[in-house]
Amino acid sequence: MFERVLIANRGEIACRVIRTCRRLGIHTVAVYSEADRDAQHVRLADEAWPIGGPRPADSYLRGEAILEVARRSGAQAVHPGYGFLSENTAFARACLDAGIAFIGPRPESIEAMGSKAAAKALMEAHGVPLVPGYHGEEQDPGFLVGEARRTGFPLMIKAAAGGGGKGMRIVHGEGEFAAALAAAQREAQSSFGDARVILERYVEHPRHIEFQVFGDTHGQVIHLNERECSAQRRYQKVLEETPSPFLDAPRRAAMGAAAVAAARAVDYVGAGTVEFIVAPDGAFFFMEMNTRLQVEHPVTEMTLGLDLVEWQLRVAAGEPLPLAQEAIRAQGHAIEVRLYAEDPEQNFLPGSGSLQTLRLPAPSPHVRLDGGVVEGDAVSIFYDPMIAKLIVWDTDRPQALQRLREALAGCEIAGPKSNIAFLERLARHPAVVEGRIDTGYLDRHLDEFLAGDGAPDPRVLFAAATAALLHDEGDVLAGVRHDADPYSPWARADAWRIGHPGKRIVALGLGEHRYEIEALGHDGDYRLRYGEAVCEVHGARHDGATLSARFDGEALRYPLHADARRVLLHDAAGARHRFERAAAFAWTAEEAAGGDRVIAPMPGRIVLVKAGAGDAVEAGQELLVMEAMKMELALKAPRAGTIESVSAVQGEFVEADAVLIRFKTEAVAA
Incomplete structure (x- = not known):
């Protein structure tokens, strides 16, 4: 086994690799950009070296700078994580030329799968099912029109050298083809420096199901079951789970065998993922192979009880795979979502800035958190705005979904906006709960997953106002606890006046809206008014995590967190409401x-x-x-x-x- 490993990455994946290395007693070497001087992966590693400016091109994509650190630090191997240089043939080859192990596949395997066109030709030769289409070298527009007719419509035009939805167009008829082809070629050239495209029959309402494969230097190749990634927005995965709710045992076995055949076709070593398009009738077709560890690998680990990074390290050190295919036994169901600094209500606009609050559920056998930031850290504008991966496990899918809903309810992020409320609606949506989502569902029905602009129910406003009142009264009592007369009426926060009860205004902001709730009373007993709605609240208590009270005689309990800046609560349907505390009389003419x-x-x-x-x-x-x-x-x-x-x-x-x-x-x- 290696004694010193360099991690050529940052953030969550670097921290995740460091944890496994530490458990195995391996000394870790991190690299960092100017923007990451105080990042968590720098703090967790045994040593860390600067490699350049904040932009990826000036740091994490500088293979020669990373290899220089590897040489100077005495690293015996480089783990590339995912993204950046993880699938860069030249970098993998440069590591080997320098006598440093690359913890990933051979450069030839990366190269073989780097081009969609070449990969499809190779898969075809090895009997792996392909979507009907064209993946040859001839790129004349007139020739491609003929191939489009032969393939049939609707079809998809894809950049031969790319991914992530770049250079991709769906064409429903021949009349649209020429314009779509020109647009796809321009985008492919701009994004990848290669204008070549391939054509594929467009599978209506497909599922995206991928298989984790692993190979070693002793000729063994196995699969570690599937992950379904059909919940996508603009071709980007949103929720991943295993096992797939769609597959039965025979189809799982057939797809697993095809995935192993694909890996054997390129003499694969290490961790990889074979991705398939699956039609509604169950027919499946090879889409591509990712020659690295995937961001969603924890769901595989949770159901198999394995550490795939440890497997990567052992295979790269020349050891055989720890288990044979027949020894792979899955238990339960696991789901992963990613918490991002982004604003779903503004077209998922990425965010940045300091994480003023980062409250996450406690890790347990049912809940795992993989992150690269802590409260007080900043989300940088230079990199992916992911804050953490949230992975849950339970004995079956319904229980795992409930674990996910509970875990998301325990999350709070203040500073940049986040996608937590979007993920909560996703976890409750019937299409997800019933397992009938396809890759285009979110884009077709996105409005069903967004909060909209409707006013909250008055009962929600009254619950939030009650929590705010209890918090403010508690703060005042804490401040006067050591005064000479803590029972003085002047040491109260209930707007007490001689001769009559005082009225307070609780101002709550939600998005661009402001809500003012009038309040009379104190110590958990209040009369609240919002517009024409009035509510009598009695016996209100807040323990820091929940609010319990009788609202007009009905006893209710709300998961709720309140402080001087905001109130976060979940209503009876599980919907999240995050109110900002506002000054009672701050509505100025300028704001109006x-x-x-x-x-x-x-x-x-x-x-x-x-x-x-x-x-x-x-x-x-x-x-x-x-x-x-x-x-x-x-x-x-x-x-x-x-x-x-x-x-x-x-x-x-x-x-x-x-x-x-x-x-x-x-x-x-x-």
């Missing part, structure tokens, strides 16, 4: 007019300035364009008015919440 400034939603670079001081603009008019998280964001006027000043400069890098444009204050009509 729609805001007087445009701020940067995240750190980024100003690409275009489209307005200047003195300009009269309309509400919603595009004023600036900034680039952040590899995306261009249009910043628009919050209201109609006249611009007072513009502090944004084209080409300048700005921090989150920087004021870029100010509006002139204008009188609001009475």
Whole structure:
């Protein structure tokens, strides 16, 4: 076994590899960019070396810099994780040329599977089922039109050298083909430097099911069962699980045998994943092979009781596979979702910034958390905004889904926005619960998974207000506990007045909406009013995790967390409501007019300035364009008015919440 291993990656996967190495007594060497100086993988490793600037091209994609660290640190092997250089043939070959083991497949195997076209030709030669289509070298548009007719419509055009949905178009008829082909070729050339495409029959309502395979240097190749990844948005996986709710034993065996045949076709060594498209009638077709460890590998580990990183290390050190195919026995059901800093209500706009609050459920035999950040860390604009992977296990699928719902309810992220509420709705949606989701379902029905703009039920507002009142009263009591007279009426937070009960206003913000709840009473007994709705609350108690009270005589219990900044609760249907605490009388004329400034939603670079001081603009008019998280964001006027000043400069890098444009204050009509 190796004594020193370098991890050529960052974040969650680097931390995950370090944990296994530490358990095996292996000294770990981390590398880091300027943006990751204080990252968790740097702190967890036994030693860490800088390799360049914050952008991946200046650090984690610099193979020569990483190999120089490996040589200087005495590392005997390099674990590439996933992403970055994990499937880079040149890097794998450079490691071997330097006498350093590459913890992954042989360079030839990576190369063979790096081109979709070449991989399909190889699979065809080894009897692995393929989707009907064309994957040859001839790329003349006229020739491809003929191949499209032969394949039949609808069909899919795919970049031969790429993935992730880039260079991909669905064509429903011959009349659309020419324009779609030109667009796919342009995108393929831009994304991968290779305009070649392949054609495939488009399988309507397909499932995405992949098989974990493993090979060693002694000629053994086995599979470790499947993972279903059909819950996708824009070809990106959202929820992964094993076993698949769709497969029966005969089809599982047939697909497993095909996956092993695919791995044997390239003399595969190490961990890999063979991905299949599965039609509604159960027919399955090879899609591609990922020549690395997958981000969703923990669900396989949870059902098999294995450590796949340990298997990778042992195989790379020349040891045989620890188990034979017949010894692989799965137990229970596992599901994985990923917590991201992103805003589902704004087209899943990636976020960044400091994690002011990061509250996650406690790890247990049923709950696993793989993360690369802790509370107080920053989500960087330079890398994937994943915060943590949440993996749950139980004896069957219904129980595992319930574990997932409970675990998500225990998560809270403050700072950048997150996708937790989206994942909670996903875990409760009938299509997911009933196991009938396909790869396009989320895109077709996305509105069913988003919160929308509806006002919360008054009972939810009353529960949140009750928790806020209890919190504030508790804070005041804690502050006066050591005073000379803690029972003085002046040491109370109930708006007490001589001769009559005092009225308080609890202001709660939800999205762009503000809710003001009038409150009378104290110590868990209140009369609350919101608009025309009135509620009598009695016996309210909050233990830090739940609120219990009688609302108009009905005893209810809410999972709930409250502090001075926010109230997070789940209603009876399990829906998440996250209210921001607001000052009771902070609704100013400027705010009523729609805001007087445009701020940067995240750190980024100003690409275009489209307005200047003195300009009269309309509400919603595009004023600036900034680039952040590899995306261009249009910043628009919050209201109609006249611009007072513009502090944004084209080409300048700005921090989150920087004021870029100010509006002139204008009188609001009475």
